[in-house]
Amino acid sequence: MEKTHESAEDYLERILMLEESGVKEIHAVDLASSFGYSKASISVALKKLENGGYVALGPRQQLYLTPDGYKVAKKIYERHQVLTFLLETIGVEKEIALKDACRIEHDLSDETFEALKKCAIEEGLNK
Numbered sequence: 001m002e003k004t005h006e007s008a009e010d011y012l013e014r015i016l017m018l019e020e021s022g023v024k025e026i027h028a029v030d031l032a033s034s035f036g037y038s039k040a041s042i043s044v045a046l047k048k049l050e051n052g053g054y055v056a057l058g059p060r061q062q063l064y065l066t067p068d069g070y071k072v073a074k075k076i077y078e079r080h081q082v083l084t085f086l087l088e089t090i091g092v093e094k095e096i097a098l099k100d101a102c103r104i105e106h107d108l109s110d111e112t113f114e115a116l117k118k119c120a121i122e123e124g125l126n127k
Contacts, residue, residue, distance in 0.1 A: 006106045016073035025062040079105035
């Protein structure tokens with residue numbers, strides 16, 4: 001599996017978040033509106049994700065994460081949660097913490113993330 005681009009990771013993460021929030025069928029328009037984009041603006045990216053094996057389309061054009069797509073989405077989503085928690089723990093306002101976590105989550109090494117995750121757990125994440 002080749003390295004995905006930051007925007008692709010954001011799309012995969014958002015599909016996972018929509019699934020986990022209870023959305024039964026996710027269509028391109030749902031994904032676009034969750035970012036404040038037009039459907040046309042994300043169609044090329046979704047086609048690349050489909051061709052790369054990260055998403056699949058159902059019979060009604062609903063989006064599904066493939067196992068590879070789920071793996072990437074879960075990794076980015078976990079990073080987002082841990083980073084947001086840590087930033088809020090040190091006093092960063094929630095909205096800023098969410099935005100900063102979204103920027104940072106893509107560039108951390110696995111080693112650094114695991115150290116931050118350990119710290120977050122010690123500070124009470126998931127307790």
